[in-house]
Amino acid sequence: MLRRSQLYVPGNNQKMIAKAPNLGADSVILDLEDAVPDGSKDDARRTVARLARELDWGNLELCVRINPRGSRHFAKDLAALSGCRRVDCIVIPKAEGDCSRIGSRTRKNLMPVVESAAGLMHVREVAASKRAVAISYGAADFAASVGGTVTAYTDNLAVKTTIVAAAAEAGLDAIDNVFFDLDDDRGFRRQAAEARALGFVGKQVVHPSQISLANEAFSPTKKEVEWASRVLQEMGRAKGKKLGAIRVDGSLVDAVHSRLARDIIERAEEAGLLH
Ligand code: COA
Numbered sequence: 001m002l003r004r005s006q007l008y009v010p011g012n013n014q015k016m017i018a019k020a021p022n023l024g025a026d027s028v029i030l031d032l033e034d035a036v037p038d039g040s041k042d043d044a045r046r047t048v049a050r051l052a053r054e055l056d057w058g059n060l061e062l063c064v065r066i067n068p069r070g071s072r073h074f075a076k077d078l079a080a081l082s083g084c085r086r087v088d089c090i091v092i093p094k095a096e097g098d099c100s101r102i103g104s105r106t107r108k109n110l111m112p113v114v115e116s117a118a119g120l121m122h123v124r125e126v127a128a129s130k131r132a133v134a135i136s137y138g139a140a141d142f143a144a145s146v147g148g149t150v151t152a153y154t155d156n157l158a159v160k161t162t163i164v165a166a167a168a169e170a171g172l173d174a175i176d177n178v179f180f181d182l183d184d185d186r187g188f189r190r191q192a193a194e195a196r197a198l199g200f201v202g203k204q205v206v207h208p209s210q211i212s213l214a215n216e217a218f219s220p221t222k223k224e225v226e227w228a229s230r231v232l233q234e235m236g237r238a239k240g241k242k243l244g245a246i247r248v249d250g251s252l253v254d255a256v257h258s259r260l261a262r263d264i265i266e267r268a269e270e271a272g273l274l275h
């Protein structure tokens with residue numbers, strides 16, 4: 001499943017939720033947590049449950065971000081979502097350990113968000129949660145939790161590499177953090193390209209204008225697809241000659257490049273770029 005763009009929509013905003021199915025995002029995350037003020041939580045829960053059922057979501061991945069464990073909204077959120085058949089996945093904010101119980105309780109996939117010091121220190125337990133399909137990163141909350149600045153953590157290589165490694169070890173998708181400046185497309189593209197280079201497969205987004213930027217940034221480029229096809233073709237020929245390592249366009253190519261090439265072709269197929 002593609003998770004190049006995951007659009008957050010405030011759970012109490014009917015107008016925005018009604019638009020969300022048709023904006024081209026791979027996943028939509030209806031939010032019950034920080035985008036909803038405390039006095040509107042009950043209303044948001046009802047709105048999310050109703051619109052999850054009533055709207056035609058096509059085949060996009062429909063997620064709901066609940067309030068964190070320990071908050072007075074947590075139990076109500078889980079109870080409401082257990083009955084929402086169309087909701088595929090629960091986004092768990094401030095995950096700091098094994099989240100399997102949320103999955104067994106609701107029978108939904110899970111997407112924990114690592115966004116605290118404890119979350120990062122326990123990221124392997126978080127990633128090993130049963131029913132987890134992806135793991136994402138929240139830079140602003142993380143900065144707050146360690147007493148740093150948001151700018152220091154939106155592009156922090158050490159944190160991002162740790163998250164991507166934990167996700168890969170557990171076989172999960174790694175999803176990059178939100179880019180807050182809604183008017184800076186160039187900055188978004190740069191951050192997305194860097195995340196992709198590290199191994200992230202998508203990005204959380206907060207505005208419709210960021211969806212196509214993310215979809216593009218996390219799809220293979222034409223050049224990559226051409227390279228991958230050529231590598232697979234040349235490696236196929238080499239195998240017949242009992243060669244494991246060959247020269248392609250002046251560079252060494254061996255089994256690791258075949259694996260990378262197959263991955264590119266698979267992602268290009270999923271993104272509909274090969275038809
Ligand atoms: N989902 C669906 N539609 C959205 C949207 C979203 N996240 N953000 C904006 N839109 C729609 C608006 O309704 C508007 O539609 P219209 O032209 O038909 O009226 C259009 O896109 C343009 O919106 P714009 O006026 O540029 O946005 P804004 O300035 O009113 O709002 C935000 C900016 C950031 C407040 C808003 O994008 C938002 O609430 N984003 C999600 C925040 C969130 O969920 N955060 C939690 C995770 S960090």
Ligand code: MG
Nearest residue numbers: 093115138141
């Ligand atoms: Mg957060």
